[in-house]
Amino acid sequence: MNDISTWDVARNLADGAMWTLGLSLCAFVLGGVSGLALLFARIAKRTWLRRLAQGYIEVFQGTPLLMQLFIIFFGSSLIGIELSPWLAAALGLTLFTSAYLGEIWRACVESVAKGQWEASASLALSHFEQMRYVILPQARRIAIAPTVGFSVQVVKGTAVTSIIGFVELTKTGSMLANATYKPFLVFGLVALGYFILCYPLSAFSRRLERNSRESRTH
Amino acid sequence: MNLVRIDGLHKHFGSNHVLKGIDLRIKQGEVVALIGRSGSGKSTLLRSINGLESFEDGLVEVDGERLHAGQTNLRELRQKVGMVFQQFNLFPHLSVGENVMLAPQVVKKTPRGECETIARSVLDKVGLSEKYDAYPDQLSGGQQQRVAIARALAMQPRVLLCDEITSALDPELVNEVLAVVKTLAAEGMTLIMVTHEMRFAREVGDRLVFMHEGRIHESGTPAELFAHPKTPELANFIGSIN
Numbered sequence: 001m002n003d004i005s006t007w008d009v010a011r012n013l014a015d016g017a018m019w020t021l022g023l024s025l026c027a028f029v030l031g032g033v034s035g036l037a038l039l040f041a042r043i044a045k046r047t048w049l050r051r052l053a054q055g056y057i058e059v060f061q062g063t064p065l066l067m068q069l070f071i072i073f074f075g076s077s078l079i080g081i082e083l084s085p086w087l088a089a090a091l092g093l094t095l096f097t098s099a100y101l102g103e104i105w106r107a108c109v110e111s112v113a114k115g116q117w118e119a120s121a122s123l124a125l126s127h128f129e130q131m132r133y134v135i136l137p138q139a140r141r142i143a144i145a146p147t148v149g150f151s152v153q154v155v156k157g158t159a160v161t162s163i164i165g166f167v168e169l170t171k172t173g174s175m176l177a178n179a180t181y182k183p184f185l186v187f188g189l190v191a192l193g194y195f196i197l198c199y200p201l202s203a204f205s206r207r208l209e210r211n212s213r214e215s216r217t218h
Numbered sequence: 219m220n221l222v223r224i225d226g227l228h229k230h231f232g233s234n235h236v237l238k239g240i241d242l243r244i245k246q247g248e249v250v251a252l253i254g255r256s257g258s259g260k261s262t263l264l265r266s267i268n269g270l271e272s273f274e275d276g277l278v279e280v281d282g283e284r285l286h287a288g289q290t291n292l293r294e295l296r297q298k299v300g301m302v303f304q305q306f307n308l309f310p311h312l313s314v315g316e317n318v319m320l321a322p323q324v325v326k327k328t329p330r331g332e333c334e335t336i337a338r339s340v341l342d343k344v345g346l347s348e349k350y351d352a353y354p355d356q357l358s359g360g361q362q363q364r365v366a367i368a369r370a371l372a373m374q375p376r377v378l379l380c381d382e383i384t385s386a387l388d389p390e391l392v393n394e395v396l397a398v399v400k401t402l403a404a405e406g407m408t409l410i411m412v413t414h415e416m417r418f419a420r421e422v423g424d425r426l427v428f429m430h431e432g433r434i435h436e437s438g439t440p441a442e443l444f445a446h447p448k449t450p451e452l453a454n455f456i457g458s459i460n
Binding site for chain 1: 290299305325370
């Protein structure tokens, strides 16, 4: 079994890392779009819409990602829909990401001074126009750093999808560890892979935070 | 002709009955100052006129636009009512010119070029045309408040509400803002203001409305009210501020 070279290990792990990256991007983009929808629902005037969004967020924040993936993966086959591990993983992570981003962004919107709502309301702007021209541009500045910071959680969260059989970095690693009997080397490289994906993001987030503290308000 | 009509306005904050049946008529071009102790309901009354505060009972009408209890469609009414706040509330991410142009552009769909003309003319009126490209945090409090006035004027409102607009200013900056308000009054703008500047209210106001415990307790010309307060509450209030 030792005819698998370190080079082979590294190449296969790089392949797995690409799937991790792809899944992260997919979850982040789709989760971002639905997170934005959640944000609007969360601050809507209609009570039922606010409650619905809040319930959604509480469910996805209050249960482990692993259980969410199990329920999506095994639950879908119970109702007769066969989801591939890739689809189940993408769907699960998207739902998870949207709940967190929706909540992060809501906090940013609520940190915009109340006077900004009142001033724009008294200028006859509609709720949507207030959001678009006055509130979101200010909330966006506050949101960038925590959003990028959360993207690190998404990348690491993809590791859990290995359990439903999606072959990303962690799954590739455990298969290689079994084949090579060198778990320390393989999982060391897996960890390095995650670090290479995550470090630029967290460094970027730190820099943004520093900039936003130092920069003027516009 | 009455520009503003308020009939039987009632407002509660929880169990606190803050407006207990307000009736008020304001003519075109009139300058009305709402005075009274804090908690007397004067700010709440002012904020009801453009629907920033909801009310449970009664009617507000501005230039034919009616506002009933629980109504949520305020777009028409708010285009006729400008408002200036104690804390200025300029949009910090937009330049002075953009602050002023936003509502005409977005709400009235006025073409960009025309908006710029409007913006320059209202900024000129408040003496800040040279600050067109500046950002709010580069201005003094007095300048920010004058931009806020210009921003309200850009919508060509029929009436301007001023909610303690000099209370957050350093004393030396108060006069530049009051001078702008005085010019507006002289040009015939209908003004309703909540103010603690009694001297100013006396000088510019056509009518003072003294509020006490959620009711209009007394109202009349500044000269009448200050010289001959009819109620002990008003006499007391005048005594406490002099």
